Amino acid sequence: MTDPASGTLDLARLPATRRDLHAHPELAFDEHRTAGVIADYLRGLGIEVTTGIGGTGVVGVIVGGRPGPTVGLRADMDALPIVEELPREHASTVQGVMHACGHDGHCAILLGAAELLSTAPDFAGTVVLVFQPAEEGGAGAAAMIADGVLEKFGILEIYGLHNIPGIPAGHFAVRPGTQLASFDDLDIVLRATGGHAMAPHLTGDVIVAGSALVTELQTVVARRLDPLVPAVVSITQFTAGTTNNVLPPTARLRGTARCLEAAARTEIEKLVRQICESVAAAHGVEVELTYEHRYPCTVNDPVAAARSARVAAGLVGPDRVDPNCAGILAAEDFAFFLNEIPGAYAFIGNGPITAESGPVHNPAYDFNDAIIEPGARYLAAIARQALADLA
Template sequence: MNSALDLDGLRALRRDLHAHPELAFAEHRTAGVIADRLRGLGIEVTTGIGGTGVVGVITGSAPGPVVGLRADMDALPITEELPRPHASQTEGVMHACGHDGHCAMLLGAAELLVGKPDFAGTVVLVFQPAEEGAAGAPAMIADGVLEKFGIQEIYGIHNIPGIPAGDFAVRPGTQLASFDDLDIVLSAAGGHAMAPHLTGDVIVAGAALVTALQTIVSRRLDPAVLAVVSITQFTAGSTNNVISPTARLRGTARCLDADARDQIERLVGEIAASIATVHGVHVDVTYERRYPCTVNEPAAAARAARVAATVVGDDRVDPNCAGILAAEDFAFFLQQIPGAYAFIGNGPITAESGAVHNPAYDFNDDIIEPGARFLASIARQALTDLS
């Protein structure tokens, strides 16, 4: 296959982004590097979409439809664990999810498309800020990215450690979970530890609530629905001889079914109220809906699987993979227009390259090429199919 990819340059760029990570809506350097790279390819660039988002437009040799390709740019508030040559130079921040690699793959796709623009239509490159919980996709949508650039379909890709490097997986329908935040505050009079009968004990109530919330998935939802309710923080008390007047529980709820999401929200409130009544304390529940399920349009998912097979072979593509409980704000794009989100294997999880959101994680540079070729090819195929 003729290669128009500057792989050495893309690896160097990926490692430069890794060494200079930036958090949500603060991706100023990252956006500048990407914009400069696109301009160097002769691509029309718009910056500042949705805050720090960057958009590049590649026009084909004839008029036609418009297809979007998206990569995320932000890093995580995690301290990098291993002393790599390209390790993060920003204390407490690292690319622990591979967004540096996603940007490199999309820039590689730009090289391929610019190098051979023999397609009818337009490809819009969407470099999105703030995927990690800060909802950069809705910010770009609110800023008119879909309407301004006329995007009709959109595709994205995410690396997955634990899948063989360069293998692809995609699923028609729901591929990634909804993601919601729980914030529960229990309150009572508090008092001396010698006299718990004179107070409401928020710590005992909180402990009971943590246990009771686990019955939502194990006993209240359809066992066929993939879901989880996790309490990840329990804060109460300041000393050993005082029963605290307040306790705070925080966590997350995720599932792969919209009806189950509604059921989880209702049950969290009901269970919290019941536990509070039994223990004689007051409860305030905040259930904040964050990201919806990522739902691939079936025809777009099938197209993604076929295209991936042309890049790496049929035996390295799973066209109907299992959904997982990670969440992605790419979901907001798919609520507006058709498209699909695919996985690409990052290789085995090892001590030198952990799972995503892990301080040992690193993106596998060997998958830049297949990822770039997939993105360029899916854009071409979608344009052809939409014509």
């Protein structure tokens, strides 16, 4: 079997492709140009391509030299509605849209893995390359699953990789069990009669009620949940009123709830509902809560996570791999794949956070092209090792 650390990669074309994708970002389910670039790249490697899965998803199939099982490798393709801050040569050419999470780099990494695997298909089985749309809130993974991507291609296990600023470039981290949080949306509307600001006793004050609600919701994590369970409830929008002498009839609060345990997720929803009802009653206003479950926790299969750590250590050395990293409260729709089949989601360091390269979801963010090669070699290696183990 070919050593994925020794195969050659086109280290001029891959960064150029990444920067081209960065300059032409597309939002969830609108990744038409991106999908075309990826499909053409795969076809140029002689890889069979299927497009339009789950909307704009692209799937490539690499058949090994001998029969065997099938594993999947996944990269996300979509960008974010963020204005790029720095005038880079490859800066976004689409106003108000940028690759602020590194999905452009994830695509380049998976294209690199495709190159390594397709040029040396001396393995038993099949590797399916899953280029997924709409990770950023659109649940593109669920859309591809609903479109039959797992059944159509017979995928038994699946692996993914996400860059993390703040971890040294090219270092890896993974954990067995829950790696990333669940993600739910809160939308709260408070209603009262409203009226003149001179006579608050004749109205219900939705601003005071909303302010109390913001404060009380912070007790969910601080006082009502097990403090050993990582969780957060954040109100991120508070909208009310149109002028300075009128108490408005409505106020709207929006936010998010996240945690690293399924049981805690259920408890958070129950507590949020209780607090909304009690605060509204105490302030004499009406409340309507819409609590929408979005992404489940991303839970790595323990065997797959251990395999990921061993493979990464074999590539970069055990001193550059954390095999039991802490879970974080970011969410990922890769969780939908892991709800269906075993697999693991790992992190690769993007390097230090600086003024020239901020954290993810930040206008100054940029993907570090130096990690395309180690990321590609990791994905190629984990695919080979998973196939060998499953066989």
